[in-house]
Amino acid sequence: MVIKQVKQWFVARANAARWKPIAEWAEGRGGGLRHSRDGEGFVLEFPRALPGPLRIEWGPSQRGYLPGHELRMRCELRLSGDLQMMVLCRQLMETLEKTVFEAYTDTLKTRVDTDTPEEMRWLVMFPKFNGFTSKLVRQRFGALGVTRELPAAWLEGELNEALAQASQDLLPDERPFVMMSLRGNLYLRTTMAEASLPQIQSLVKLLEVACHAAQRVNLRLSEGGPWPTTTSVAWQSQTPEDEPPLARPAH
Secondary structure, three states: OHHHHHHHHHHHHHHHHHOHHHHHHHHHOOOEEEEEOOOOOEEEEEOOOOOOOEEEEEEEOOOOOOOOEEEEEEEEOOOOOOOOEEEEEHHHHHHHHHHHHHHHOOOOHHHHHHHOOHHHHHHHHOOEEOOOOOHHHHHHEEEEEOOOHHHHHHOOOHHHHHHHHHOOOOOOOOOOEEEEEEOOEEEEEEEOOOOOHHHHHHHHHHHHHHHHHHHHHHHHHHOOOOOOOOOHHHHOOOOOOOOOOOOOEOO
16 A cells, blocks of 8 residues: 555655646636546636636546546536537548447447447548538538537638648647537547647647637527527436536545
8 A cells, every 4th residue: 555655655756746737727717627536637627717617637547548648628508408419530420430330230229329439439420511611621521410500600710720730730630639518518539548638728729719609609600590409408418417427536
């Protein structure tokens, strides 16, 4: 027991130095960093962030399609539950489509329905949007939603430009990336082998652009926009609103 405690102490000290720039950045934005108990990741909380409370986690991936470690973000926006839409890198979309198709055609269909995450189920449930204004964005990303009009409106203007810019360096072809609106929040996931402050900052900026664009679309819905279909309730997730934590925070 003593040896284990000593090892944990050394790991905690090493990670404190390793992630000090990230912790200082978080504090400068009114947030804070908590280490996971096993020392393999951390959680950043920004309760007063704009446009909504922000949670960032880095650690071992919770998705089979993201190898190694991942960065995941959740911004609470209180959007309409009907606002279900997603943008993801095209290479990942094609891989997941193949995986879901194979799963849905074997004898495990019931299990697939209940065990696969929303981002995979949506690929067979929702219509795809292909009307990107930017050729570069169309080549690098795919999008879909409960109706085609929702991602079309979301990807107008600033978000389209932000994705085009991100594809140049932040989100290369080989880097899996998913961003989706679900249960009133906006989520982002991508691989990240080592926690990198510059990359975290850049991804937060991208998420913020996407959040503002989602709020704009949500405003249209609140004004009586007829976009969501009458069957959209059938696509609502049956999973709890909060994802499982990265790990229990260290005290």
